[in-house]
Amino acid sequence: MEKPIIIGLAGGSGSGKTTLAEMIIRGLSDRKVSLIEEDAYYKSFPHLTLEERKKLNYDHPDAFDHDLLCEHLQSLLNNHPIDKPVYSFITYDRTGETVRVEPAPVIIVEGILVLFDPKLRELLDIKLFVDTDPDVRFIRRLLRDVKERGRSLESVVNQYLEVVRPMHLQFVEPTKRYADLIIPEGGLNQVAVDLIVSRIKG
Numbered sequence: 771m772e773k774p775i776i777i778g779l780a781g782g783s784g785s786g787k788t789t790l791a792e793m794i795i796r797g798l799s800d801r802k803v804s805l806i807e808e809d810a811y812y813k814s815f816p817h818l819t820l821e822e823r824k825k826l827n828y829d830h831p832d833a834f835d836h837d838l839l840c841e842h843l844q845s846l847l848n849n850h851p852i853d854k855p856v857y858s859f860i861t862y863d864r865t866g867e868t869v870r871v872e873p874a875p876v877i878i879v880e881g882i883l884v885l886f887d888p889k890l891r892e893l894l895d896i897k898l899f900v901d902t903d904p905d906v907r908f909i910r911r912l913l914r915d916v917k918e919r920g921r922s923l924e925s926v927v928n929q930y931l932e933v934v935r936p937m938h939l940q941f942v943e944p945t946k947r948y949a950d951l952i953i954p955e956g957g958l959n960q961v962a963v964d965l966i967v968s969r970i971k972g
Contacts, residue, residue: 776847776893777970780942782902804878811855812828829937851871854868883941899946
């Protein structure tokens, strides 16, 4: 197999990264695509209680095991499958289970800080940043965390103001400078999706 194309897809929480990834995969329906979520690589803190884990800062670069993520991407580049960790947003910890990811011609790595780590950036062939207005990102995050992750409205608002927003400004937003392409509104931007798909198909 030829060397896979690795796409890094970054942007703030709720910016539309997942939707964009899905649109790219749909546009590449004629070939296999593997999706790697940065969220799966949150570090594990089994020695902490649930209440202690809830208080950790999950929007800081130190919350992610980027070394393992880079190791897994290198394995896929070498045509070896990986066992991607499974992370639970209910227990704030890895479940101990894994998901087998096979090598593919196209690999999409999606997450808020995908463009932060220099070692990770070096593995990326195409670097994308999804740029969406803060109010839209917050509303999407609020709806997702209440519906899908069992959070209360108050906890989501407090986390956003105390952690998510300052971490976004300090760590996520500055990585925009590393992007090959900045995409307003993520997967809702059909022109950008078409450009990316055309570039990959060559």
